[in-house]
Amino acid sequence: MFASLPVPTGPFEIPEAPPGSEGIRFSLIVPTYKESGNVRAIVGQLTQLLDSQIPNDYELIVVDDDSPDRTWKVALEVANEYPQLRVMRRQTERGLSTAVIRGWQAARGEILGVIDADLQHPPDVLLKLYSEIQRGADLAIASRHVEEGGVSDWSLVRRFLSRGAQLLGLILVPGVVGRVSDPMSGYFLVRRDAIAGKRLDPVGYKILLEVIGRGNIRWIGEVGYVFQERTEGESKVTWKQYIEYLQHLVRLRFARWPMARFLRFGIVGFSGVFIDMGVLYILREFALLGLTRSAAISAELAILNNFLWNDIWTFGDLSRQQKKFSQRVKRFLKFNLICLAGLCLKLLLLNFLFNVVGLDEYLGNFLAIAAVTFWNFWVNLKLNWRVTQVK
Numbered sequence: 001m002f003a004s005l006p007v008p009t010g011p012f013e014i015p016e017a018p019p020g021s022e023g024i025r026f027s028l029i030v031p032t033y034k035e036s037g038n039v040r041a042i043v044g045q046l047t048q049l050l051d052s053q054i055p056n057d058y059e060l061i062v063v064d065d066d067s068p069d070r071t072w073k074v075a076l077e078v079a080n081e082y083p084q085l086r087v088m089r090r091q092t093e094r095g096l097s098t099a100v101i102r103g104w105q106a107a108r109g110e111i112l113g114v115i116d117a118d119l120q121h122p123p124d125v126l127l128k129l130y131s132e133i134q135r136g137a138d139l140a141i142a143s144r145h146v147e148e149g150g151v152s153d154w155s156l157v158r159r160f161l162s163r164g165a166q167l168l169g170l171i172l173v174p175g176v177v178g179r180v181s182d183p184m185s186g187y188f189l190v191r192r193d194a195i196a197g198k199r200l201d202p203v204g205y206k207i208l209l210e211v212i213g214r215g216n217i218r219w220i221g222e223v224g225y226v227f228q229e230r231t232e233g234e235s236k237v238t239w240k241q242y243i244e245y246l247q248h249l250v251r252l253r254f255a256r257w258p259m260a261r262f263l264r265f266g267i268v269g270f271s272g273v274f275i276d277m278g279v280l281y282i283l284r285e286f287a288l289l290g291l292t293r294s295a296a297i298s299a300e301l302a303i304l305n306n307f308l309w310n311d312i313w314t315f316g317d318l319s320r321q322q323k324k325f326s327q328r329v330k331r332f333l334k335f336n337l338i339c340l341a342g343l344c345l346k347l348l349l350l351n352f353l354f355n356v357v358g359l360d361e362y363l364g365n366f367l368a369i370a371a372v373t374f375w376n377f378w379v380n381l382k383l384n385w386r387v388t389q390v391k
């Protein structure tokens with residue numbers, strides 16, 4: 001019997017060139033956990049299919065997490081009959097996404113892929129995915145939400161959860177989730193060079209999000225498929241996967257969040273508080289102006305202060321590219337508008353948190369300020385200090 005493949009260690013990073021002497025065209029990972037009843041069938045079907053198209057130029061890698069039903073052992077037996085099959089048995093790590101990456105790290109292919117072991121992903125779709133990559137796609141995804149796609153017999157609750165998760169993803173990381181119709185798909189192929197050398201940081205089940213979020217993916221192809229019912233073994237999806245999914249979205253959000261810039265923006269905002277308070281004090285104590293007038297003047301001066309620092313420092317690299325006086329004035333006016341909208345948003349939010357949620361008013365105020373800071377920053381980055389290419 002063959003020995004199992006050594007498990008790669010260290011960071012989750014795919015090497016630029018395949019390990020060992022010779023590369024091949026295609027490596028397909030089949031992650032398994034308690035799939036002893038499926039592994040023979042899936043390997044048989046995949047081999048038949050790939051032998052007809054790219055004989056001797058592919059490999060299948062079963063990555064099993066030391067399943068108690070000894071899936072790895074069954075897979076090793078099957079490997080005696082199928083020379084293209086290699087088996088990796090992981091005994092220290094666990095989890096679907098990391099299993100796929102460990103498999104890819106050991107893979108020799110130029111094109112890397114993943115398919116479920118439980119026959120829910122119809123094998124024949126693989127050739128369509130493969131031809132998408134041949135046509136030039138960096139990533140080819142089997143999708144339930146394009147033509148010819150669907151789910152066979154899902155309950156209303158499961159459909160709802162699946163779509164809800166997608167919507168949440170769209171809100172948190174539109175630049176990742178919004179690029180594809182089925183971001184939850186676990187059936188796809190990707191070019192090695194699109195993800196090689198990138199540090200992947202997977203949590204949970206959704207390895208595709210990681211590939212789109214951190215890879216260098218320009219062209220994405222999608223192929224419809226119908227998610228089949230399981231006939232052997234059982235699902236491993238529990239509430240834990242939903243929590244991990246959330247955690248993953250937040251990580252991806254911050255991976256793309258311009259942290260240094262945001263910190264500068266926060267510091268500038270903080271300085272504005274002192275200007276606002278200081279000027280208010282001076283106007284009230286020494287100029288003896290009315291409260292409303294004093295507060296309006298101090299707020300506007302704080303806005304001016306924040307604008308100048310943001311223009312010079314926070315977004316300095318961007319404003320230097322458009323430094324005409326008229327351009328600065330325009331930015332200042334826009335900044336005012338965004339601050340005003342932020343103020344309205346803050347009042348709405350505070351009212352909601354206090355009157356509807358029932359939070360303490362100071363806690364509510366603090367949370368509203370935090371939320372509006374994120375909002376202000378993002379809108380300013382996207383709409384105000386953005387460099388437009390149009391001349």
Ligand SMILES: Nc1nc2c(ncn2[C@@H]2O[C@H](COP(=O)(O)OP(=O)(O)OP(=O)(O)O)[C@@H](O)[C@H]2O)c(=O)[nH]1
Binds near residue numbers: 034094117118
């Ligand atoms: N190596 C490894 N494989 C896993 C792990 N969890 C799930 N898998 C495999 O990943 C694939 C997808 O898991 P499933 O539990 O079928 O998830 P699903 O297809 O999204 O959900 P169902 O429709 O409920 O089956 C299967 O081939 C599983 O055996 C894991 O922790 N480690």
Ligand SMILES: [Mg+2]
Binds near residue numbers: 116118120230235
């Ligand atoms: Mg499944």
